[in-house]
Amino acid sequence: MEAIVRHERARQAVDAISRDIGLAINRCPVAVKAQSWQTPAAEMDELWDEASGKHKTHLWQALKHREPSDCGYGETGLGYDGIDDALSKHGEYACEHCLAAYRLIVERRHLRRELGGARMSIRALGRAALNSAGITVKEGV
Numbered sequence: 665m666e667a668i669v670r671h672e673r674a675r676q677a678v679d680a681i682s683r684d685i686g687l688a689i690n691r692c693p694v695a696v697k698a699q700s701w702q703t704p705a706a707e708m709d710e711l712w713d714e715a716s717g718k719h720k721t722h723l724w725q726a727l728k729h730r731e732p733s734d735c736g737y738g739e740t741g742l743g744y745d746g747i748d749d750a751l752s753k754h755g756e757y758a759c760e761h762c763l764a765a766y767r768l769i770v771e772r773r774h775l776r777r778e779l780g781g782a783r784m785s786i787r788a789l790g791r792a793a794l795n796s797a798g799i800t801v802k803e804g805v
C-alpha cells in the first residue's frame with residue numbers, strides 16, 4: 665500500500681509541475697506574441713519551430729544554443745548553469761518566465777527519478793507476491 669501511495673504522490677507531483685511549466689512558458693512574451701490574433705501570420709511563422717513543435721521562446725533558444733567547445737573540437741550546449749545564466753536578468757536570453765519554466769523542468773527531472781523509483785518498488789512487490797504464490801516470472805519482461 666505504501667508503495668502505491670508513494671507512486672501516486674510522485675505521479676501527481678510530476679503532473680502538477682508539468683502544468684506549471686506550461687503556464688510559465690505561456691507567459692513568455694514570445695509565446696504570448698505567437699498566440700496573439702494581432703500578430704501578422706508571417707511573424708507568427710517566424711516564432712514557430714516546426715522541427716520541435718514549439719514556439720521559439722527564450723528557453724527554446726537557450727536550449728538550442730551551441731558554442732565552440734573548450735576542447736576546440738565541435739560544439740557544445742550551455743549545460744545547466746549556462747542555461748540558467750543565459751535566462752537570468754542580464755543573460756543573453758533573459759526572460760523571467762522562461763527561467764521559471766527551466767527551473768521547474770530541472771525540478772521535474774528529480775521528481776521523475778522519484779516516480780521511477782516508486783514504480784520499481786511496486787514491481788518488486790508484484791514479483792515478490794508472484795514468487796510467494798509459486799509463480800515464476802521471466803526477468804526483464
Ligand SMILES: [Zn+2]
Nearest residue numbers: 692722759762
Ligand atoms: Zn521567454
